Amino acid sequence: MATQKKAAPKAAPKVKASAESIRVVPLFNPKMDIKLEDLSAKKEDSELLTMAPPTATPKLVYNRGPLIKNTKVYTIFWGKNWASTAAFITLRNNINQFFTAILTSSLIDQLAEYSVPGAAIGHGSLSGSKVITKAAPKMQINDSLIRTTLSGWITAGIVPPWDANTLYFIYMDKGVKVTMGGSSSCTSFCGYHDAISGKKYYAVMPFPSCSGCLGGMNVMDAITGTSSHELCEAITDPVPPTGWYDNAHGEIGDICAWKFKSVAGYNVQLEWSNKAKQCV
Numbered sequence: 001m002a003t004q005k006k007a008a009p010k011a012a013p014k015v016k017a018s019a020e021s022i023r024v025v026p027l028f029n030p031k032m033d034i035k036l037e038d039l040s041a042k043k044e045d046s047e048l049l050t051m052a053p054p055t056a057t058p059k060l061v062y063n064r065g066p067l068i069k070n071t072k073v074y075t076i077f078w079g080k081n082w083a084s085t086a087a088f089i090t091l092r093n094n095i096n097q098f099f100t101a102i103l104t105s106s107l108i109d110q111l112a113e114y115s116v117p118g119a120a121i122g123h124g125s126l127s128g129s130k131v132i133t134k135a136a137p138k139m140q141i142n143d144s145l146i147r148t149t150l151s152g153w154i155t156a157g158i159v160p161p162w163d164a165n166t167l168y169f170i171y172m173d174k175g176v177k178v179t180m181g182g183s184s185s186c187t188s189f190c191g192y193h194d195a196i197s198g199k200k201y202y203a204v205m206p207f208p209s210c211s212g213c214l215g216g217m218n219v220m221d222a223i224t225g226t227s228s229h230e231l232c233e234a235i236t237d238p239v240p241p242t243g244w245y246d247n248a249h250g251e252i253g254d255i256c257a258w259k260f261k262s263v264a265g266y267n268v269q270l271e272w273s274n275k276a277k278q279c280v
C-alpha cells in the first residue's frame with residue numbers, strides 16, 4: 001500500500017496503529033475495540049477513552065500527487081443478494097441515485113478549495129454500475145484479493161477501463177467480512193479507499209451490519225455517510241497520502257468522521273475545510 005508508516009497520532013482515536021487505518025472510516029464507537037493492553041501501553045488513556053479532540057488544529061497539506069478532477073464513479077455490487085434479493089436491489093438503485101445526485105451537489109463544490117493548478121476539482125457523474133456474482137466471497141475476503149479481482153475485471157472488460165477520473169466503488173454483500181492490513185470491517189473500519197500501483201482508484205464498502213458501522217442510523221443513511229467519506233477522500237487524495245493529507249489526522253474525511261449533514265436529501269459526512277478551519 002502506498003501509505004507510509006506514520007507515528008501514531010497523539011490523541012486520535014485510532015485503535016490499531018496500522019499504517020492503513022488512517023484512511024478508513026473508523027467505527028462509530030472506537031472504545032469497543034480498545035484492548036486492555038493498548039490502554040496500559042498508552043500514556044493518553046484518558047484521551048482515548050473520552051475521544052478528546054486533537055489539540056493541534058488540523059491542516060491538510062498537498063503532497064503533489066494526483067487529484068480526481070471530474071469523478072466518474074462506477075459502482076460494483078459484488079454478491080448474490082445484490083442480484084436477487086428485492087431489498088438489496090432497491091438499495092442498489094438508491095445508492096446509484098445517491099451518486100448521481102451527490103456528484104453534482106454542494107458536497108463536491110466545497111472541495112474546490114483543494115483544486116491545484118492543472119487539477120480543478122469539479123462535478124462528476126455516475127458512469128455506470130454492475131452486479132457481479134461470479135466468485136463473490138461468502139464469508140471473508142482480504143484487500144489484496146479484492147485488488148487482484150478488480151484488476152482482473154478491468155483486464156477482462158467486465159468493468160470499464162480505468163482512467164484518471166475513474167473511481168470504482170465496490171459494495172460487498174451482507175455478511176462478508178473484509179480484512180486489510182491486520183484489521184477488519186465491523187471490528188476496526190467501515191470502509192476504505194486506495195489505488196493500485198498509483199492508478200485504478202477504488203473504494204471498498206463492506207455491508208454495514210454492525211452497530212459500529214451503522215452508528216444508530218438506517219442502512220441507507222449509514223451507506224451514504226460512509227460512501228461520502230470515501231468519495232471526498234478519494235477525490236482529494238486518490239493515492240494516499242500523496243494528495244491532501246494531514247500527517248497527524250489523516251485525510252479530509254477522517255478529521256470529521258461520524259459528523260453528518262443532509263445534501264440533496266442524502267445523509268453525507270462533514271469534510272474538513274482548511275479555509276474555514278472546521279468541518280463543513
Ligand SMILES: [Zn+2]
Nearest residue numbers: 023024025254
Ligand atoms: Zn477516511
